[in-house]
Amino acid sequence: MMEKTALAKQGIRSNDTGRPAYDLVIIGAGISGLSTGLMWLKNTQGKKTLIVEKNPYPGGYVTAYERNGYVFETTQLFPDIVNILDYLGLEVPLKPFPGTFMRRLVVHGNGVTEYRIPAGVENFTVYLCEQFPGDAAKIRKLMAYSVEMFAQVRKLKALPTLGDMLTTPFAAPKVVANLNRTYAGLLDRFRITDDRLREVLETFSSFSGVPSARASAILTAGAMLSSMARCYRPYGFFDTFPAAMARRFQELGGEIRLRAEVERIVVENGRVAGVRVKGDEPVIRAERVVTTVDPMVAMRRLVGEEHLPPKYLDRLKGIVMSPSSLNVALGLDDGIDLARLDLDYPYNVVSTGRGTTERLFDAFLEGGNAFSPECFHMAVICPSLTTGAKNTVTLRGVPFGIGDWLSWRQKDPGRYQAEKERWAEFFIGIAEKYFIPDLSRHIVVKDIATPATYARYSGSPTGSIYDMAALVTQFGPKRLPMKTPVANLYQPKFAHGLYGGMMNGVQVVDLMLDRAFNGGNSLFNPQGRPAA
Ligand SMILES: Cc1cc2nc3c(=O)[nH]c(=O)nc-3n(C[C@H](O)[C@H](O)[C@H](O)COP(=O)(O)OP(=O)(O)OC[C@H]3O[C@@H](n4cnc5c(N)ncnc54)[C@H](O)[C@@H]3O)c2cc1C
Structure with missing residues (x-):
């Protein structure tokens, strides 16, 4: 064992x-x-x-x-x-996750809407159509279009020659048409205007900490399709x-x-x-x-x-460069039964409503963060439910800027520690409210990673995680x-x-290797293998 x-x-x-x-x-x-x-x-x-x-x-x-x-x-x-x-x-x-890909909670004032985003594009489409029946036709069109667009990315060359450039508009017209389009622009194109529906779909641009009005439509659709099509963890x-x-x-x-x-x-x-x-x-x-x-x-x-x-x-x-993060890793006592809390999914995410990622991203660009009880976006992950090791929970807030974290750590360790604790309490409070009642009573070990931690570990001066x-x-x-x-x-x-x-x-x-391995293709397609 x-x-x-x-x-x-x-x-x-x-x-x-x-x-x-x-x-x-x-x-x-x-x-x-x-x-x-x-x-x-x-x-x-x-x-x-x-x-x-x-x-x-x-x-x-x-x-x-x-x-x-x-x-x-x-x-x-x-x-x-x-x-x-x-x-x-x-x-x-x-370990595959064939059922729910993500529990997604959106807080609107005192109310909370919960979505259970299923794994698999077909399942996700059906689910969205059930949740938003008035928009079902638009949803089906958007999803079919996204799948085709991502399939056309397979036709692209990583470093196109002149000849490739001439054929690309015919081989991958949807990619060419969307090269400069944002994900918000793609949703507009399909006339998806319902705020709640956009909130769910924009989950996949906020994956990278980027608001949908700035995120690449192709990359967001690719991130959605490649992660939810079949998803696993070791x-x-x-x-x-x-x-x-x-x-x-x-x-x-x-x-x-x-x-x-x-x-x-x-x-x-x-x-x-x-x-x-x-x-x-x-x-x-x-x-x-x-x-x-x-x-x-x-x-x-x-x-x-x-x-x-x-x-x-x-x-x-x-x-x-992409934003950094504040991560709170918690070791919990045996008195908590995580298995009963419905958390065994790749992601459990809670955020405030539309506009949250925009506000958080703008503050990150200014070097700081805009997290507050009225504006947050946090993931909760429970690895021990798979590994069988002692109970652990990770709380992740993105986006954070590097701000003063480096100088606090170097010149003012007291302040650094106090800020870490302050943010840990903030995220623990949210987790306790929406996912894990009494969480704070079970904490045995708390390990807090700040943007300065990511900077030291990765060597990226801004602690960029993506x-x-x-x-x-x-x-x-x-x-x-x-x-x-x-x-x-x-x-x-x-x-x-x-x-x-x-x-x-x-x-x-x-x-x-002058294309001898992958034929110049932008995605994995070794020579001699048919395109997946
Ligand atoms: C908290 C967190 C959660 C994430 N979750 C997911 C997830 O669930 N799924 C997913 O697909 N992606 C996830 N990502 C993103 C993913 O982990 C990264 O995009 C990916 O691992 C980056 O790999 P990389 O090799 O490009 O860069 P890195 O992992 O940054 O590797 C670069 C390496 O270079 C080394 N290095 C730096 N400078 C030097 C130097 N001067 N000399 C020698 N070595 C040097 C670093 O130490 C590091 O080992 C997550 C990232 C983070 C931070």
């Missing part, structure tokens, strides 16, 4: 040989870095490949950690990437996933160097030459480098602005290109999330 606090990530050790030069160096052992390494080694033979990671274990934002005998996790939902796991030979026992702790990836990568001959922070991406004559790790003298030389870290850090600090053309620098300066924000103005051709201005330095930024991270690996390896 599994030791209930054993963390898989701790079983992964550095195995680098210290060779002076590699064919490929990857910066970061999160899902993007591990996917890149795995796809690359699966499609090349004998290539010397190194992943350099600053933390003591792989996984990046996909992790689990132990506090006083309780195990907490960051991530909660595994989208439909089972075919990629099979392809890579990864065995991660997964039976074990979430770190079993990156640990399995790291182990497989090492089995394929890949090397991982942990506790090694890249402080410089070395450029010689406009071409990448390697990386320098903090505390090391010699540069680790590399034919190619893939960076999966915060693009502001990678390009402006690690490469250096002197190596970048002014146009690219301007583009970088205009980028909005990389570049999923804004329509940063989508598709307007996103940073995978090819950087430095020759042989690549930066895959297709999208965030486990699905997005794995597609980062797919796209960049395909690019480095």
